[in-house]
Amino acid sequence: MANYRKIRIGDLLVQENMLTEQQLQNALQEQKKSGGKLGKCLIKLGYIQEDSLLEFLSRQLNIPFIDLRNYKYDPEVVRQLSETHARRFRALLLNKNKNGFTVGMADPTDLNSVDQLGNILQATVNPAVVRESDLLETMDNVYRKTQEIHHIASELGQEMGDEDEVVLENMLAEAGPEDAPVARLLQSMFEDSVQIGASDIHVEPDEYGLHIRQRVDGVLQEQTIRERQVMRALVSRLKLMCGLNISERRLPQDGRFNMRIKNRSIDVRLSTMPTQFGESVVMRLLDQSQGLVSLDSIGMTRQTLDRFRAQIHQPQGLILVTGPTGSGKTTTLYGALSELNSAEVKIISAEDPVEYRLARINQVQINSRIGLTFANVLRSALRQDPDIIMVGEMRDEETAEIGLRAAMTGHLVLSTLHTNDAVSTALRLLDMGTAGYMVSSSLRAVLAQRLVRRICPVCTEEDPLDASKRNWLRAVLGTEGSKEAFMHGIGCTHCNNTGYKGRVGVFELLEIDEAMGDALRRGASADFANAAKNSRDYVPLTTNALDYARQGITSLEEVIRVTGEMGEVLENGSFTEPETEGEEDSQAQELE
DSSP states (O other), X not given: XXXXXXXXXXHHHHHTTSSOHHHHHHHHHHHHHHOOOHHHHHHHTTSSOHHXXXXXXXXXXXXXXXXXXXXOOOHHHHTTSOHHHHHHHTEEEEEEETTEEEEEEXXXXXXXXXXXXXXXXXXXXXXXXXXXHHHHHHHHHHSOSHHHHHHHHHHHHHHHTTTOHHHHHHHHHTOOOTTSHHHHHXXXXXXXXXXXXXXXXXXXXXXXXXXXXXXXXXXXXXXXXXXXXXXXXXXXXXXXXXXXXXXXOSSOEEEEEEEEETTEEEEEEEEEEEETTEEEXXXXXXXXXXXXXXXXXXXOOXXXXXXXXXXXTSSSEEEEEEOSTTSSHHHHHHHXXXXXXXXXXXXXXXXXXXXXXXXXXXXXXXXXXXXXXHHHHHHHXXXXXXXXXXXXXXXXXXXXXXXXXXXXXXXXXXXXXXXXXXXXXXXXXXXXTOOHHHHHHHEEEEEEEEEEEEEOSSSEEEOOOOHHHXXXXXHHHOGGGGGXXXXXEXXXXXXXXXXXXXXXXXXXXXXXXXXXXXXXXXXXXXXXXXXXXXXXXXXXXXHHHHHHHHXXXXXXXXXXXXXXXXXXXXXXXXXXXXXXXXXXXXXXXXXX
16 A cells, blocks of 8 residues: 555656656646646547556556456445445445445545545445546446436425326426426436437326336337326426427427536427327437537448448439438438538528538528428528538428429439338339439439447347347348357346447448439339349348348347348248338229
């Protein structure tokens, strides 16, 4: 412990030739300016890698260096130190034994923090060094707001009684105070959702209580609250924040508000829906603080990215991005617009709603109630001398036809369609009633995409494939495919026992060549599909998703879940492609 108390990181790093004297002086100067820790300054300046510094501290202090990404900690032990103290001291309780607590610390040389932790815990503190980024992520996983939400809901339920209308009116009259139970309940819900990276919050009443469900990595996670009577207060408070009519409970309403959560600016899009047991609320959370995702980081392979970039830098033509709701189409479009955005070009976008605000781009919010539709905005935009137009969605024949004409007359048009894959997208334009020659002349490329969940790096292990998975592989890849090995996550505290952490995009890019264009001009759906599948550069989305599974990025189960809608594996192991939307429409007409 004597050496531990006398350690001077900078001098020792110089002695070990891990740092020059000049680099140390530069870091000390930076430390004076920023007021931060010397170690952080050394890493920020690029003089030393974080892991090298932590391993050095581990040796010098004779304490363990623990990789939290692979450490199986006990959440109950962690929570014996309050979140306030954990974040204040950058410390995490990892385990407890007869010798005291093992405490992971971002800076174990901070003797004052070590001593204070010992006083708080009334036990011996045995420091271990951990990466600060892993420490903060683990804190977000462990210190959830679940118990706090239940406690505040119980308090609010007692205050309201059996949905006393007078009590509710009094609470809403005092809607300003942020310490009111309903305000604290909402604050805790939002903080918990932002902390775990939720994209949506669903609040749904039933006969016995209400369900709060958060969509994380595309999948809902649920907690239940027994106090059903708090739902009215919750919905009314949210409506006031959006400026909606709190007395109207029979009709759906939509609104929007902004709030700061954990030093982040969060835009909240709210939708209410009357149900049997009261109004259901869904909120989409948009983190304006994170900025836009660039095309380089959304998950495209290098070949697909280069081809897509070449297409969006063409002066004219229509480029469509397709996929189901929640597949990341808007993120891809914003990434493309961000790359194209410059002082030399004028860009106009028609969106419903405007999700992210982009400098220099003229963004128009669609409002169908006053006649401001996609078609009307697009028609007016052509009189504004644009170079590039982004249409949030081609929902009808009129919008599609105006977009195609704009692409024919020297504009680059970007838009989306809700279709399953790239091949059916071009055929969908024909089904909408647009002329084949217009589609053939204007459509340049279609990018189809999905989001697949990444395997949690902490709990990954080889996947013992069951019979259904092997049948799927045999149907897609043939006999040899069923012999391949894949990984999966078994679930741990780092991934909330889901086996997954984060998502990555999977794409297929179809570029319209002469053969495909000729088929579109003739309206020959079968010929177009054959020409597309025989295209040299076309790689189906399922194939790209399987490549991610082979690399251990995602699991085979996730590939089947996400791409299974594009085909069905039969019991005998054969594989059938789904009917295109055009085929479904024609069959429906025949039945009529």
